[in-house]
Amino acid sequence: MDIAGIAIRLMELLGGPGTALVIAAEALFPPVPGEILLPFAGVSAAANGQHVLVPIFWTTLGSVLGGLGVYAIGRLLGLTRTKALISRIPLMEAKDVDAAMRFFDRWGFPAVALARFVPMVRTFISIPAGIEKMPVGLFAAATGLGSGIWNALFVVAGYFFGQAGGETLEGFVRIYSAVLAVIGIAALIGLIIQRLRTRRRRPTLEQ
Numbered sequence: 001m002d003i004a005g006i007a008i009r010l011m012e013l014l015g016g017p018g019t020a021l022v023i024a025a026e027a028l029f030p031p032v033p034g035e036i037l038l039p040f041a042g043v044s045a046a047a048n049g050q051h052v053l054v055p056i057f058w059t060t061l062g063s064v065l066g067g068l069g070v071y072a073i074g075r076l077l078g079l080t081r082t083k084a085l086i087s088r089i090p091l092m093e094a095k096d097v098d099a100a101m102r103f104f105d106r107w108g109f110p111a112v113a114l115a116r117f118v119p120m121v122r123t124f125i126s127i128p129a130g131i132e133k134m135p136v137g138l139f140a141a142a143t144g145l146g147s148g149i150w151n152a153l154f155v156v157a158g159y160f161f162g163q164a165g166g167e168t169l170e171g172f173v174r175i176y177s178a179v180l181a182v183i184g185i186a187a188l189i190g191l192i193i194q195r196l197r198t199r200r201r202r203p204t205l206e207q
Contacts, residue, residue: 011041019055020062023151027066027123035119038151042158052159056152063116063147064140067126071139074130082127096124104128109142116146 010018019041026037041055074082083097104111104125112134115125129139 011037011044016054016058019058020065023059023062024066024069027063027126028069035154038154039158039161042155042160043162045155046159046162052156055155055159056148059151059155060144060148063122063151064143067122067143067147068136068140070123070126071130071134071136074127075133076130079131082131086127097127100124101128101131104132108134109138112139112142113146116143117150122146 011022012018014021019037022037038059041059042052045052045055073085077085079097079101086097100121103115105128107114112125112129115121126139126143
């Protein structure tokens, strides 16, 4: 069973808290496909007769909790140790932290809120917020605002198709999963190529 399958199983088993846990894990472990999982939260809520606000609440809570986890890492480690940690993670580099720091220093609260709309960036923006000791309440509010809007788009779509059911739902799940799988693979390949090119240039620049 792949990561998405395990995550969906956990959401089905634990309900709302499981959904929050899975979405929180995406912030701490970005390969968890959050955009794939959000519609299924809506589908599940529709199937169980819940109001659409219920899955939006749980997914947004998960986003805030996950963001706070990354925020805590930046706050506890500081800039130098955080960059050293990031540089040890495959496909990530210390310069990613520098870019996030510049973005945060320029935009502050809006940066945290808007970053929730972009995979990977939503993880990195929590780091400078922690390093710069942004008030926890303000960080949680910005994360909740951005995540609430972003999550709602996917959850409501899933909820709509969940209510429709039958072939409409099956078609939605099949097409949506295929499209996101292609996008995810393309993004991963692009990132790997970009990282390899960067590392090949370094020996030349150092000579």
